[in-house]
Amino acid sequence: MSIAVSLPAEDKTEWWCQMLRDLMPDWDIYPMSKVPDPEKVTYSVVWRPTTGAMTPFKNLKAIVSLGAGIDHVLADKELPEDVPIIRTVGTDLTQRMKEYVALHVLRHHRELPAIQANQNRQAWEQIIVPPATGRRVGVMGLGNLGAAAAELLTQIGFQVAGWSRAPKDIPGVQCYAGAEGFGAFLEGTEILVCLLPLTENTRGILNADTFNRLKRGASVINAARGPHLVDSDLIEALNSGQIGGATLDVFHVEPLPAAHPFWTHPKVTVTPHVASLIDAPTGSKIVAKNIRTFQETGSVPDLADAKRGY
Template structure:
């Protein structure tokens, strides 16, 4: 049964009269297309991020932008982050290499309470991942642009606290939104501040990472492992050095896929809010980009 039977949904290229469109559900709309809709009243992202929409220099600033906040996606991201943190904590990548080389070299990892995990970004997804890692007994810290308070998490805020946060982080998880301030934040400067042999997990955006700096840090031993789910160009191009690097795990942007069954309920509710006058708890601040 349709969630909103009176609603007309059309693919963007089938719109005949732009004046009839009052809401756009989108991921990567053609540049300038949103600005061509004179009666547009809402833009709804079909993912947790909105950088792909705000990249349009002609975005109509007066039109509210709402991001998708879906408990299913939050759970999926939490599962992915927890799994990858445990892999790095337990040394599973090293055992994978040992198996390929036919070596038997067991080692004892530290207790979870002695493993310092840091979450870059304490929004909906970052806070949920941090809570799950706290529940597993890890020593968890988090960094965000503005001050947060989360149970069991040492919270750092602002640019002046980033260095201190990185210095205590052995496994770093990036869950930041992509903004001008966070573009390239995973760089040689950041890696140098971390303990030698640290690992990183990037599930934010590909442009958070300076790829050449990662390769150099791995080669020098400053970083020991990297797990990457997001890339500046997707799919990751054939022949890219990440594909065959034995200290990099590549996954194809699957940490928190949009699930049509659950996302449709969220979108329908936000469209009802539009019909009722428009008020959305997950409206994006266009100035900050999230």
């Protein structure tokens, strides 16, 4: 039995292959481009696979997404039908996302971009902000990552609201659900964090209508997927002052093109998709365990629902 591994960068593909070989010496593990016999491939481990890359593998038992999202797998229009998709999640990824969200929520809350701008012009200007208890933060998406981030923000002291497709109950978090709860969730929110899965219902959800429902001068943090955001709507909202600042970790095209206005906009912080970036030494252990469990039982706790999109 063979495992085919594919990441956009060849060196990272080989890194993952070597990590998995050390953990699974009884399996043949190859970069997808170097598989000697496609008929023997029973699992593929992928991040942003190219269209048709998995078509030759007629005996796939499961596809492993190197991340919590599966939208990058579903983007393959030639994806083999009815092959289960396994998400890669774990305490390491959750911890990384919690750190990222807390960092950038606090940056916006304490007006750090403005303080840095003042330093650049040698201006001693004390910016007074309310304590966290006087600031409402809204978290869109209450799955593993979103729920953990929301709970951490409550521990810091923020007023935290959460919104998801289905009702959730998280201690200390005011939870809203569905289209009927979206407006109430946004009302009064000063820092909006997007951690939603990408589906047809959430694509473009960070748009002018959403921004206009937030408190004027609110901040936006998108650490989910680039297509959640309507780029032009955000730029217009930033220029008008409706949105006071944004931190963006994900984009429609990655790497972000050099000519994109986000690079130079004074109210935008760009990070290169690192919020919850999985590394091979940690992630390979999760992948190996999931493949072995699926091979033995036909299921794993992190099995995705392709029809739902996550």
